[in-house]
Amino acid sequence: MHHLLPLLAAGPLLGATLLVAAGRRLPRVVAESFACAVCAATGVLALVLLLNSSPPLTEWVGGWRPVHGESVGIVVIGDGPSLGMAVLVSLLTLAALVYSWHYFEEPPRGHAGSYPALMLAFQAGMCGFAIAGDLFNMFVFFELMSVVAYALTGFRIDEAKAVQGALTFGVVNSLGAYAMLTGIGLLYARTGELAMSRIGRGLDAYGRPDALVLAAFVLVLTALLVKAAAVPFHLWLPDAHAVAPTPVCMLLSGVMVELGAYGVWRVYGTIFAGPGGIPAADLERALVALGVLTAVVGAVMCWHQRHIKRLLANSTIAHTGLFLAALGVLTPEGDDGAALYILGHAGVKAALFACTGILLDRYGNVDERALHGRGRDLRTVGVLFAIGGLALAGLPPFGTGIGKAVSEEAVGGPLTVLFVLASAVTSGAVLRVAARVFLGLGAPPPKGAAYETTGADEEPETSGRLDRIPGTMIFVPAVLLAGALAVGVAPGFPTVVSRAVAAAGTGRTPVDVHWTSTGVLLGCLSSLLAVGLAAVAVVRPGLLTAPSWALPLRRLQSGHVGDYVAWLLVGATVLGALALPGVLGG
Amino acid sequence: MHVFPYLVAVWIFLTGCYGLATSRNLIHAVGCLAVVQSSTYVLLLAVGYRDGGTAPVFSDLKPGARPLVDPVVQALALTDVVVGATVTALLLALVLQIAKRHGTVDPDELTELRG
Numbered sequence: 093m094h095h096l097l098p099l100l101a102a103g104p105l106l107g108a109t110l111l112v113a114a115g116r117r118l119p120r121v122v123a124e125s126f127a128c129a130v131c132a133a134t135g136v137l138a139l140v141l142l143l144n145s146s147p148p149l150t151e152w153v154g155g156w157r158p159v160h161g162e163s164v165g166i167v168v169i170g171d172g173p174s175l176g177m178a179v180l181v182s183l184l185t186l187a188a189l190v191y192s193w194h195y196f197e198e199p200p201r202g203h204a205g206s207y208p209a210l211m212l213a214f215q216a217g218m219c220g221f222a223i224a225g226d227l228f229n230m231f232v233f234f235e236l237m238s239v240v241a242y243a244l245t246g247f248r249i250d251e252a253k254a255v256q257g258a259l260t261f262g263v264v265n266s267l268g269a270y271a272m273l274t275g276i277g278l279l280y281a282r283t284g285e286l287a288m289s290r291i292g293r294g295l296d297a298y299g300r301p302d303a304l305v306l307a308a309f310v311l312v313l314t315a316l317l318v319k320a321a322a323v324p325f326h327l328w329l330p331d332a333h334a335v336a337p338t339p340v341c342m343l344l345s346g347v348m349v350e351l352g353a354y355g356v357w358r359v360y361g362t363i364f365a366g367p368g369g370i371p372a373a374d375l376e377r378a379l380v381a382l383g384v385l386t387a388v389v390g391a392v393m394c395w396h397q398r399h400i401k402r403l404l405a406n407s408t409i410a411h412t413g414l415f416l417a418a419l420g421v422l423t424p425e426g427d428d429g430a431a432l433y434i435l436g437h438a439g440v441k442a443a444l445f446a447c448t449g450i451l452l453d454r455y456g457n458v459d460e461r462a463l464h465g466r467g468r469d470l471r472t473v474g475v476l477f478a479i480g481g482l483a484l485a486g487l488p489p490f491g492t493g494i495g496k497a498v499s500e501e502a503v504g505g506p507l508t509v510l511f512v513l514a515s516a517v518t519s520g521a522v523l524r525v526a527a528r529v530f531l532g533l534g535a536p537p538p539k540g541a542a543y544e545t546t547g548a549d550e551e552p553e554t555s556g557r558l559d560r561i562p563g564t565m566i567f568v569p570a571v572l573l574a575g576a577l578a579v580g581v582a583p584g585f586p587t588v589v590s591r592a593v594a595a596a597g598t599g600r601t602p603v604d605v606h607w608t609s610t611g612v613l614l615g616c617l618s619s620l621l622a623v624g625l626a627a628v629a630v631v632r633p634g635l636l637t638a639p640s641w642a643l644p645l646r647r648l649q650s651g652h653v654g655d656y657v658a659w660l661l662v663g664a665t666v667l668g669a670l671a672l673p674g675v676l677g678g
Numbered sequence: 679m680h681v682f683p684y685l686v687a688v689w690i691f692l693t694g695c696y697g698l699a700t701s702r703n704l705i706h707a708v709g710c711l712a713v714v715q716s717s718t719y720v721l722l723l724a725v726g727y728r729d730g731g732t733a734p735v736f737s738d739l740k741p742g743a744r745p746l747v748d749p750v751v752q753a754l755a756l757t758d759v760v761v762g763a764t765v766t767a768l769l770l771a772l773v774l775q776i777a778k779r780h781g782t783v784d785p786d787e788l789t790e791l792r793g
Binding site: 164232239252545 | 687691695698699700701704707708711714715717718721722725750751754757758761764765768769772773775776779780785786788789790791792793
């Protein structure tokens with residue numbers, strides 16, 4: 093069974109190659125059906141492997157097994173979390189392909205294969221990253237998924253904003269990737285190994301951590317935190333998400349950013365968790381501090397957006413902050429909570445983007461103020477959008493709810509307040525949009541301040557504006573929301589996830605995960621708070637909008653690539669400072 | 679002397695970052711990114727170097743006859759070159775499109791995405 097593991101990356105890549113080669117001669121419907129079939133087949137393979145992943149699968153690609161304890165081969169691992177991410181990637185890619193089915197306008201005329209081929213290559217990159225057990229391989233797939241993501245973000249090359257956002261995204265992420273490669277070079281210099289578990293053993297054998305280990309840790313984590321959009325590495329994300337085509341946004345927000353958090357978990361757990369790595373207290377300090385900062389900044393920025401895609405992008409930043417904080421406490425409950433939260437969030441966020449895409453294609457506009465009351469006739473979309481907004485707050489019994497509840501129990505104390513507030517504010521912003529756009533509540537808002545991105549005058553992604561919403565575009569968000577609901581209500585599912593995470597070689601005993609009354613209460617509290625915030629924002633718009641203290645935060649989001657690079661360097665320095673005490677003292 | 683190549687790698691990395699942060703031209707910025715990347719070549723090759731080592735090619739060499747430099751880092755550097763070429767080509771294509779759509783390649787004048 094484990095011989096099939098590399099197919100998760102190779103299969104979609106082969107499909108993409110065929111589509112590029114034959115794309116000019118294929119009619120559109122054939123190219124898209126083929127892409128859906130390859131994507132679904134990869135998903136089924138990942139699911140079958142996932143069901144057989146206890147004990148975890150390991151495969152040395154091409155039969156290059158270690159000889160006398162030394163390895164030059166490439167190892168891929170198939171345990172619960174890696175295959176779970178591969179399944180999630182495949183499901184979301186399939187959803188995005190179905191969503192764009194036949195209606196998405198492709199700029200390169202007469203090459204029906206290019207867009208589905210890029211989507212398959214994106215899937216291959218993300219699956220390869222998820223199953224990588226070799227640090228260099230992880231870098232290669234990190235770059236592969238990034239490069240495809242830049243291309244997809246700037247897919248509509250005739251739009252000024254799209255190419256700008258894609259370039260910023262490209263420069264910042266590639267710089268992060270080169271930092272990771274430098275870190276990999278340092279780790280290889282110390283241990284002579286590239287397989288992650290072997291690097292970890294090599295570091296432990298060497299003894300106490302020193303400056304080299306700290307430098308490698310900071311460099312590798314910088315790349316993963318850039319991908320995870322942790323503050324202050326996050327600035328590329330709103331720009332990229334605001335301009336990317338909607339199906340691409342679903343993938344970027346739903347799973348690519350979360351793969352960064354997954355990477356942090358994987359790299360710390362297998363490389364730096366031992367006595368030769370970074371002490372647990374330091375990682376906890378670094379991740380929780382960055383996570384809290386990320387959640388706060390993301391929530392504040394989310395509340396102040398009027399461009400709906402940027403609003404959702406900032407809500408993704410806030411939620412990644414919560415994932416990082418949950419992973420950062422380094423307890424089995426925290427890992428389980430983050431895993432469930434990521435699963436639920438992927439469905440909800442992708443559904444919200446899908447609904448926003450319908451607005452864009454119908455009105456050529458994703459601006460909350462310009463769209464005021466215009467969505468009244470889109471009743472189904474409005475209902476889905478509002479349900480998505482409530483689910484974002486962790487309303488029981490959605491998957492986001494149980495993920496948030498388990499994470500809250502894991503982090504405990506004052507951090508619980510952060511979880512409740514961050515999810516309530518982001519959800520409140522989404523509900524505010526729903527009330528204004530789909531119900532036309534409140535007075536038509538005035539023109540805004542100068543320093544912001546409006547969502548008016550956007551080009552629809554379909555050929556011409558939609559008069560009638562195609563069935564697939566409604567079907568996809570409905571199914572995604574149902575999936576997010578299933579994560580929370582399927583009996584025993586949380587325990588299955590917990591077992592899968594515990595079996596992933598961290599040597600932790602699985603814990604019994606289920607709904608608790610505290611979790612349900614806090615979830616309801618978040619949802620009520622969100623509804624309250626949205627109501628106040630609609631009835632008394634002056635009360636909660638743009639206090640001047642948020643302006644400096646907004647000015648950071650300058651759209652200037654040089655600023656973003658400078659903040660990346662600041663972030664790497666801060667990360668080093670946060671991890672330094674344990675290396676010096678312990 | 680053994681520390682020297684590592685210092686060079688750090689210097690190149692930071693030079694590239696400085697160039698990126700202060701760039702007034704996007705083509706220059708993409709070039710700076712390539713500079714950052716070349717620091718990884720220096721680092722990788724420095725890691726694999728051995729005193730008195732020769733190229734790991736066994737066509738005219740008996741295995742075990744002489745010390746060899748590490749072929750693994752050379753494979754990594756080669757992969758790195760391929761990755762870098764892809765990224766640079768794509769980013770330059772995007773810069774071209776920016777020049778067409780915005781009429782400028784100065785990042786200070788791109789003000790549509792902010793706040």
